[in-house]
Amino acid sequence: MSLPAAPAATVAELVRGLAAKQFSSVELTRAYLARVAAAQPELNAFITVTGEAALAAAARADADRAAGRGGPLTGVPLAHKDIFCTEGVLTTCGSKMLANFVSPYDATVVAGLRQAGTVMLGKLNMDEFAMGSSNETSYFGPVRNPWDTARVPGGSSGGSAAAVAARIAPAATATDTGGSIRQPAALCGVTGIKPTYGRVSRYGMIAFASSLDQGGLITVSAEDAALLLGPMSGFDPRDSTSVDSPVPDYTATLTASLEGLTIGLVKEFFDDGLDAECGARIREAIAVLEKQGAKVREVSCPNLPLSVPTYYVVAPAECSSNLARFDGVRFGHRCESPKNLNDLYSRSRGEGFGAEVKRRIMTGTYVLSAGYYDAYYLKAQRVRQLISADFARAFGECDLLLGPTSPTPAFRIGDKCDDPITMYLNDIYTIGANLAGLPGMSLPCGFVGGLPVGLQLIGPHFSEARMLNAAHRYQMETDWHLRVPAAFA
Amino acid sequence: MSLNRADIENIARLARLELTETEIPVYVDSLSRIFAFVGELDRAPTAGISPMAHPLPGLAQRLRPDEVAESDHRELYQRNAPQVEAGLYVVPKVIE
Numbered sequence: 001m002s003l004p005a006a007p008a009a010t011v012a013e014l015v016r017g018l019a020a021k022q023f024s025s026v027e028l029t030r031a032y033l034a035r036v037a038a039a040q041p042e043l044n045a046f047i048t049v050t051g052e053a054a055l056a057a058a059a060r061a062d063a064d065r066a067a068g069r070g071g072p073l074t075g076v077p078l079a080h081k082d083i084f085c086t087e088g089v090l091t092t093c094g095s096k097m098l099a100n101f102v103s104p105y106d107a108t109v110v111a112g113l114r115q116a117g118t119v120m121l122g123k124l125n126m127d128e129f130a131m132g133s134s135n136e137t138s139y140f141g142p143v144r145n146p147w148d149t150a151r152v153p154g155g156s157s158g159g160s161a162a163a164v165a166a167r168i169a170p171a172a173t174a175t176d177t178g179g180s181i182r183q184p185a186a187l188c189g190v191t192g193i194k195p196t197y198g199r200v201s202r203y204g205m206i207a208f209a210s211s212l213d214q215g216g217l218i219t220v221s222a223e224d225a226a227l228l229l230g231p232m233s234g235f236d237p238r239d240s241t242s243v244d245s246p247v248p249d250y251t252a253t254l255t256a257s258l259e260g261l262t263i264g265l266v267k268e269f270f271d272d273g274l275d276a277e278c279g280a281r282i283r284e285a286i287a288v289l290e291k292q293g294a295k296v297r298e299v300s301c302p303n304l305p306l307s308v309p310t311y312y313v314v315a316p317a318e319c320s321s322n323l324a325r326f327d328g329v330r331f332g333h334r335c336e337s338p339k340n341l342n343d344l345y346s347r348s349r350g351e352g353f354g355a356e357v358k359r360r361i362m363t364g365t366y367v368l369s370a371g372y373y374d375a376y377y378l379k380a381q382r383v384r385q386l387i388s389a390d391f392a393r394a395f396g397e398c399d400l401l402l403g404p405t406s407p408t409p410a411f412r413i414g415d416k417c418d419d420p421i422t423m424y425l426n427d428i429y430t431i432g433a434n435l436a437g438l439p440g441m442s443l444p445c446g447f448v449g450g451l452p453v454g455l456q457l458i459g460p461h462f463s464e465a466r467m468l469n470a471a472h473r474y475q476m477e478t479d480w481h482l483r484v485p486a487a488f489a
Numbered sequence: 490m491s492l493n494r495a496d497i498e499n500i501a502r503l504a505r506l507e508l509t510e511t512e513i514p515v516y517v518d519s520l521s522r523i524f525a526f527v528g529e530l531d532r533a534p535t536a537g538i539s540p541m542a543h544p545l546p547g548l549a550q551r552l553r554p555d556e557v558a559e560s561d562h563r564e565l566y567q568r569n570a571p572q573v574e575a576g577l578y579v580v581p582k583v584i585e
Contacts (some may be wrong), residue, residue, distance in 0.1 A: 355515070420523060437545050
């Protein structure tokens with residue numbers, strides 16, 4: 001397969017090139033749409049490509065620039081995870097349930113990035129309702145990892161990660177409930193950021209587990225993430241958990257010195273489950289940060305090993321409530337010739353949801369049901385408090401935490417489908433940050449057997465600027481994030 | 490902990506999910522495994538620990554004034570409905 005050349009390596013380069021009139025937005029958009037079309041049969045990263053609308057938006061962006069309007073991002077193409085509602089465009093959430101749902105409105109994230117002048121190429125494939133760690137639960141078929149198309153890209157933002165890794169989209173939005181930005185970013189060798197809970201509005205982001213869901217980005221570099229995070233962040237009166245605090249200019253502090261920064265290595269992250277070669281890549285990355293002046297010390301979060309079982313009570317509980325809205329009445333899939341109202345509900349839901357979504361709804365229904373609520377749900381929320389307290393204690397001793405993103409590199413499609421627990425354990429290092437509402441990042445830090453490895457940073461609440469700074473300094477010294485899989489170069 | 494067929498049928502009924510004959514044994518097995526795994530939480534020392542209510546410390550759910558903020562979008566929203574008539578959502582007869 002040969003793809004038309006990518007116009008630039010990063011969003012930062014696109015921003016400079018557009019400003020210098022090296023290329024127009026229409027030219028860029030055409031080039032990326034051509035790459036999308038060429039790669040789609042291999043990767044299946046997109047569910048919907050909005051080519052015509054993209055070219056029209058690009059032409060408007062060019063006109064704006066010619067008239068001296070717009071900002072630095074005006075005319076930059078990107079793609080949205082299909083969990084974000086986009087007005088007048090199919091929004092499926094990777095599910096048969098929403099296979100014909102045309103959203104009547106835009107998510108705040110989508111509106112914010114459009115306001116900033118970005119051009120949407122289309123909607124990206126994902127695990128159904130963001131429930132999965134391999135992108136194998138999508139109703140629209142699995143996404144393939146550009147580094148090895150027999151392997152998974154991770155999930156649930158697998159389309160976002162694969163698209164950015166293959167450079168068929170310069171950047172992509174994504175969401176993270178238990179690792180769904182960071183784990184696919186790690187497995188595809190790209191940069192991912194999950195901001196602090198409440199930083200990015202959840203309005204128009206189809207809900208999975210509302211106390212954990214957070215929108216963010218998958219990009220080539222930390223600098224690209226810094227450029228795009230501002231316009232999608234900030235207070236939104238339409239999200240009751242949106243936090244009203246000012247959004248800093250994330251690009252302003254990217255190059256600040258790391259002298260005086262203390263990084264905590266979380267002891268529990270370097271456990272028996274971590275692939276030894278992946279562990280070696282992480283240790284090499286630590287040495288790079290130390291050379292930049294960062295101090296490194298070991299810290300412990302003793303309750304962190306309980307984060308996966310805690311998550312598999314809390315997240316399904318919230319999922320079972322959120323997905324109760326899909327009733328076959330107002331929108332979404334409806335069964336043929338329902339006998340009565342109960343039959344309408346049960347068959348529409350039974351047919352419209354895939355196997356993993358049904359598993360999570362049932363798990364959640366059970367933990368919230370009479371007689372089990374205290375034993376499961378309240379117990380899990382108590383453990384969640386312990387895990388949060390562990391993090392708070394650790395941040396008394398250091399500024400950022402560091403560890404691996406995922407215990408192994410990308411696994412083969414089909415390898416972990418038989419046992420849900422094996423699949424759930426892919427997120428063992430990422431779930432903690434969601435439970436505590438903390439921001440996290442994954443950065444490419446090398447390869448094992450030709451497959452990318454991700455380094456994870458976790459910061460205190462609202463420390464995105466500091467995290468992006470450390471990530472950017474690391475990427476100034478390394479070029480792992482600039483590596484492109486040969487087939488898509 | 491182990492669940493049986495009757496448990497799964499009951500959970501599916503509560504969740505309004507119709508399962509096929511082939512799905513039931515799959516969920517008997519996988520939900521049993523999930524609850525065995527989640528059982529690890531029993532050993533966590535949570536005496537005196539309050540359940541976490543919000544992911545950000547000290548923040549509670551914000552309320553907004555009860556004011557009309559949007560105009561009527563019924564026609565627009567009903568474009569996604571499987572069956573509507575005279576602006577109403579149509580469902581099977583509930584009362585004979």
